[in-house]
Amino acid sequence: MTGVLVLAGTPIGDVSDAPPRLLTELATADVIAAEDTRRLRRLTQALGVTPAGRVVSYFEGNEVGRTPELVEALLGGARVLLVTDAGMPSVSDPGYRLVAAAVDADVKVTAVPGPSAVLTALALSGLPVDRFTFEGFLPRKTGDRARQLASIAAEPRTMVFFEAPHRIAEALAAMAEAFGADRPAAVCRELTKTYEEVKRGPLGDLATWAAEGVRGEITVVVAGAPPAAPQELTPAELARLVAVREEAGERRKEAIAAVAAELALPKREVFDAVVAAKNEAKSEAKSEAAKGAGTGP
Known part of the structure; x- marks a missing residue:
């Protein structure tokens, strides 16, 4: 065996x-x-x-x-x-x-x-814990680190990192540049030890604090990117999105509901846009018909 x-x-x-x-x-x-x-x-x-x-x-x-x-x-x-x-x-x-x-x-x-340092820091951070991602150690080289942070700048989940004390100030400054100085975060050091400390605040403030020197084993927890603002579209653009779904086989009612949900808009707003587009199309059609009648023999 x-x-x-x-x-x-x-x-x-x-x-x-x-x-x-x-x-x-x-x-x-x-x-x-x-x-x-x-x-x-x-x-x-x-x-x-x-x-x-x-x-x-x-x-x-x-x-x-x-x-x-x-x-x-x-x-x-x-x-x-x-x-x-x-x-x-x-x-x-x-x-x-x-x-x-x-x-x-x-x-x-x-x-x-x-x-687990990951779960302990996450629980102590005061940041959302329902969904998170573990990113481990960041690259040591400045360019590689910047590229990796840029690739996860829009990550909506809370992020957990490990970092060495002699690199923490540079890492936090790079995070502030990539994620924004106002992004909430927590630096957890010496977890479960005598000098345990959890420093919470915006990344910009934490980078300034760390510049004075930080010791011990360090875990950094950073809030995920905030949800994007609802996309602002004109009534004609909303109607076009509904039309595309209708052409794909969806019923108009279902298409309106789907577009409203996707853009976080009231269904009534999307419905009114479709009606307005339909009325505008009828009006243009009548206008073209009238012009055609006026150019006859």
Whole structure:
């Protein structure tokens, strides 16, 4: 029988947030693949756990070469526990390659849920949480970062970013330029730790604040783009939109309702535009007829 790959979430700050299952997995796994073995040692000591299995490193620099070794262990029946320095493996941390390889090898993959900087910051931000998108770390180069931010400037969902303390001021300034200085946001740093802080405000103000220097692990939450203002169309343009739908097979009543819903307008306004266009067409037709009669023999 093949083994099991276990992705385990680790505390993002306060060690006491570690779930009970994490302690069990640390104590019983055949192999523990850790992003930083020294941090793992500190974590197990703080939790009072002694790993029984083999501990190996698994980080950005060696994951390509180490993945086949871990898959071989899984195929041999080992229970492999993957942990990163904080949070859930694969989420802006090593893990994706191993998960993909395990899936390809038809190995079972499961997880031990744990603390999440993304969800914690989102909940604390005070911004809408019904729909959101995780953008991870922004590119380091100025041009690449500007292009990526420009590509999501119209994103309507709340956005969550990770950022390094020495780049946060530049990142916030770039966001203010791309999204607008008045876009609401929150900078969450040192979550669940002694000096936890959540700074809320417009991006422009946050960029000015960060210019003085910010320390710690940082998660940024930015409000999505506000809905676009209703498109202002002339009665003739509204009537043309209805006509296009009618030509496609919709009944006039349905076409009017659809156009009104699409443009967030009252159905009566669209109906009046159609009637006005129809009356104007009749009037023009009569005028042309009268001109034709006047040029006869």
